[in-house]
Amino acid sequence: MSAEEKVRSSVDAARDTALPVLPTVNPDALKSAPEPPSFHPAVYIATWITLSSSTIVFNKYILDTAKFHFPIFLTTWHLVFATIMTQILARFTTILDSRKKVPMTGRVYLRAIVPIGIFFSMSLICGNQAYLYLSVAFIQMLKATMPVAVLITTWGLGVAPVNLRTLGNVSFIVIGVVIASMGEIQFVMVGFLFQCAGIVFEAVRLVMVQQLLSGADFKMDPLVSLYYYAPACAVINGMILLFTELPSLTMADIDRVGLITLFANASVAFLLNVSVVFLIGKTSSLVLTLSGVLKDILLVFASMFLFKDPVTLLQAFGYSIALGGLVFYKLGxxxxxxxxxxxxxxxxxxxxxxxxxxxxxxxxxxxxxxxxVLGSLGPRYAPDSTNQVYNGIGKLIGEKGV
Incomplete structure (x- = not known):
């Protein structure tokens, strides 16, 4: 495999960054025994888009709307829940039987899984921190730069030589995101830096996966990856939580959100990982990429409606350029x-x-x-009526449960 092909492989794995982000997504590991799909592919696509969007909106609701300002705790809870669920699935179902083909030893776990898990944890923490400061719409726009970050990381770490043609192909993504950032009304530098840090950590993690687990024997589907990474990441996040948010976290904070809400949130995040397995297994990684573009667009609209996040015409124009550049880079x-x-x-x-x-x-x-177009140019009409709609939705959701 040429160096440029390796870079493209890493960038392709970086496409979907919905929380939680999976350590590796390898379609070949899922297609060893192809079977005719029991449902139409549109069912798997719609399920993945729904769960992916729900995870992001749910996290935003808990961290911002519900005033539960403990993103590290929320990330740790997701990982602990994922650890428990993958262990249960491994012992009582066959969905994780492909893990037996992975030659995982204690030495490999310490030298590869744990270092990669550190960057995985940091990317999740920084990504959740950004929800305290930025809108969902703007965060999705910034995430479009992930392929560019992976490409630059491969060059910076010497994994592949610099290719100006490839740089030109991804330049439209950067230009589009820059334009979208210029049009952001609620720009907060702290949140912007957190999101950029999360993207950088994720890019480094993906390159480390390529370098440390590049052998054919270590190809894992998303759920098997979670089976190995979740325990290590839960411990790492737990140690960070111990010295940061835990001293100020009280049961009153948890009660304000509700145990049922936290359980539902972790369940949706875990089901997202399961849905990725079926989506790639029944379709292809290309479908996942294009579905991700559609999901990002729908999330921007959902953010405008649910959280009243303003999106200017300049942002929409810039984001359109970024998404177009992303599809062009992916397909050629x-x-x-x-x-x-x-x-x-x-x-x-x-x-x-x-x-x-x-x-x-x-x-x-x-x-x-x-x-x-008219909505982005004109003022907001009938704010009282609009607020009544949002308040009605809030009452349906409830303050202590879903």
Whole structure:
């Protein structure tokens, strides 16, 4: 494998950074015994998008809306819950049987899993800290730079030589995120630095996975990866928690959020990891990447509605450039032409078979686009009525449970 192919492999693994981020996602490890999908692929895609978006929105609700300002505790709780659940699944189900093919020894665990787990923990902690300061929409925009961070890390650590052509391909991502940052109304430098630190830690972790666990024997699906990483990361996070948030954490803080809410939050985060296994196993890593782009767009809209996060027209323009650059880098020019051609043919066939429905879709898209443009340019109308809607949603969610 050439150096450029290795870099692309690392960057591909960096695409999805929804919390919690998985240590490694290797589609080959999931496709050893292909089976016909029991459901339509759209079911797996919709499930993953729902769980991934729910995890992020749920974390934002707990840390910001519910005033539970203990992101390290929340991360540690997720990892402890994941450790317990993976141990149960390993002993009473067959879903983790592929772990037996991994030649994991105490020496490998200490020299590879633990160091990688340190950076994994730091990326999770910094990512959760950012939710205290930044909007969900802006955080998703910043996360689009993950492939660029991985690429620069591989060059900085000498894993691969500098390639100016590749740098040019990812430059659109950087330009788009810079434009989006310039349009951010609620910009907070502390939160911005936390999110950037989380991206850097995640990039270093992915490169370390490539270097320390690059052998074919160490290819693991996401759930097996969590089985090995979660215990180490839980201990690391627990040690950090002991000297930071734990002295000021009280049962009153936990009661304010609710034990049921915390349990539901950890369950959704764990189910996200399970859904990734089925998504890649029944589709492909390309589908995961493109689904991630759709998920990010939906999250921006959800952030605007649920948390009243303002998104300016300049931000939308910059984010569109970043997402376009991300898809171009992932697919390449030739592949994009091929897929666009196939999509155009499918759209024409759809127009011939269902002309009325196609016209309705086009009309709805135009109306939605007009509302987005006018909404970003104009003031917020009827704030009292809008607040009543949000307050009604808050009452449904409740202050102490879901």
């Amino acid at each position: 020019g030739d592949k994009m032409k091929e897929y666009l051609g196939q999509g155009s043919m499918k759209w024409q066939e759809f127009g011939h078979t269902r002309p009325v429905l196609r016209k309705l879709i086009i009309f709805a898209a135009v109306i939605i686009s007009m509302f987005m």
